[in-house]
Amino acid sequence: MLALTVLPGKPHSINLEDMPLPPVGDGAVLVRALALGICGTDREIIAGDYGSAPPGEERLILGHESLGRVEETPDGCDLRPGDLVVGIVRRPDPVPCPSCAAGEWDMCRNGRYTERGIKARNGYGSEYFRIEPEFVVKLDPDLGALGVLIEPTSVVAKAWEQCLRIGQRSAAWRPCTALITGAGPIGLLAAMIGVQQGLDVHVYDRNKGGAKPALTRDLGATYHTDFPDLDKLQPDVVMECTGAAPVIARTMGGAAAAGIVCLAGVSGAGHEMTSDIGGFNRAMVLDNQTVFGSVNANHRHYAAAERALDRADPAWLSRLISRRVPLSRWTEAFERRDDDIKVVLDFAAH
Numbered sequence: 001m002l003a004l005t006v007l008p009g010k011p012h013s014i015n016l017e018d019m020p021l022p023p024v025g026d027g028a029v030l031v032r033a034l035a036l037g038i039c040g041t042d043r044e045i046i047a048g049d050y051g052s053a054p055p056g057e058e059r060l061i062l063g064h065e066s067l068g069r070v071e072e073t074p075d076g077c078d079l080r081p082g083d084l085v086v087g088i089v090r091r092p093d094p095v096p097c098p099s100c101a102a103g104e105w106d107m108c109r110n111g112r113y114t115e116r117g118i119k120a121r122n123g124y125g126s127e128y129f130r131i132e133p134e135f136v137v138k139l140d141p142d143l144g145a146l147g148v149l150i151e152p153t154s155v156v157a158k159a160w161e162q163c164l165r166i167g168q169r170s171a172a173w174r175p176c177t178a179l180i181t182g183a184g185p186i187g188l189l190a191a192m193i194g195v196q197q198g199l200d201v202h203v204y205d206r207n208k209g210g211a212k213p214a215l216t217r218d219l220g221a222t223y224h225t226d227f228p229d230l231d232k233l234q235p236d237v238v239m240e241c242t243g244a245a246p247v248i249a250r251t252m253g254g255a256a257a258a259g260i261v262c263l264a265g266v267s268g269a270g271h272e273m274t275s276d277i278g279g280f281n282r283a284m285v286l287d288n289q290t291v292f293g294s295v296n297a298n299h300r301h302y303a304a305a306e307r308a309l310d311r312a313d314p315a316w317l318s319r320l321i322s323r324r325v326p327l328s329r330w331t332e333a334f335e336r337r338d339d340d341i342k343v344v345l346d347f348a349a350h
């Protein structure tokens with residue numbers, strides 16, 4: 001089978017190579033890949049800045065935003081050949097820590113979790129992959145090709161869930177306004193869930209052209225190309241999805257009183273900036289603000305993601321997928337183009 005592999009730590013080692021079918025040890029369910037979403041994490045791994053191969057191996061099969069069709073299932077399993085599925089990314093640590101033991105591997109306490117296509121486990125970027133039945137998410141067949149958006153939506157669904165849980169520290173907290181920074185796939189999916197919750201959603205992105213302004217407006221949200229005046233906007237929730245240090249600096253401590261800033265974009269280390277820690281502390285303490293980070297997702301969030309995608313307009317969701325690249329032209333999927341939002345590698349079309 002063809003598989004997209006990298007040598008973690010070695011920049012630009014990505015290759016499409018012929019490999020043996022996945023070992024049964026990867027899981028009893030055999031899935032034929034239909035599509036693979038490409039994200040910033042994949043680009044970081046390709047650049048050699050992130051990721052690790054399975055123990056004892058040199059190469060890592062890339063890919064964590066999966067979509068596939070079940071080919072083979074073990075006896076006594078609820079899945080059937082032909083089911084449309086995605087694979088959960090993270091696996092619990094081996095200890096396991098209290099969070100992983102409770103099925104909340106997304107909140108792993110000891111950092112020894114593994115992630116398919118990212119950390120010490122082969123990913124879903126191959127014509128076939130195997131997976132444990134308990135880490136398969138079976139999708140509503142009506143979702144079709146849009147099912148490839150489940151994984152990024154699960155990450156955003158978790159971030160929203162956490163914001164709303166943190167907000168409950170005040171019994172009277174009812175969010176009205178949300179600011180999303182960054183109109184990439186994560187930002188736009190975050191805006192979509194914010195709108196579904198009835199919030200007045202504002203999206204900040206420096207891009208003036210391309211599809212992002214219209215995608216934002218078609219959600220019923222407001223698009224800003226200049227960073228909004230937070231004193232005026234008074235956002236109850238700020239979801240930071242750029243990972244860009246200057247944007248992060250502007251959001252921290254910038255929410256309304258009792259407001260929440262969720263950092264959901266990952267930045268590279270080494271972006272030093274001077275900042276007024278005294279002013280930050282004053283805003284945080286005197287306004288009861290929270291700044292927190294959120295990553296990954298567990299079963300609950302994949303289910304929430306599916307509900308959110310089911311409620312969304314399928315035509316709007318299809319516009320998020322700006323390019324579908326057949327596997328035979330895979331290198332194009334990793335080129336950066338101005339109008340890109342979500343690029344998907346099409347495993348079915350080659």
Ligand code: BGC
Nearest residue numbers: 039041089118155295296297
């Ligand atoms: C993935 C998450 C993962 C994170 C850190 C993201 O791109 O969507 O599932 O936990 O990278 O590795």
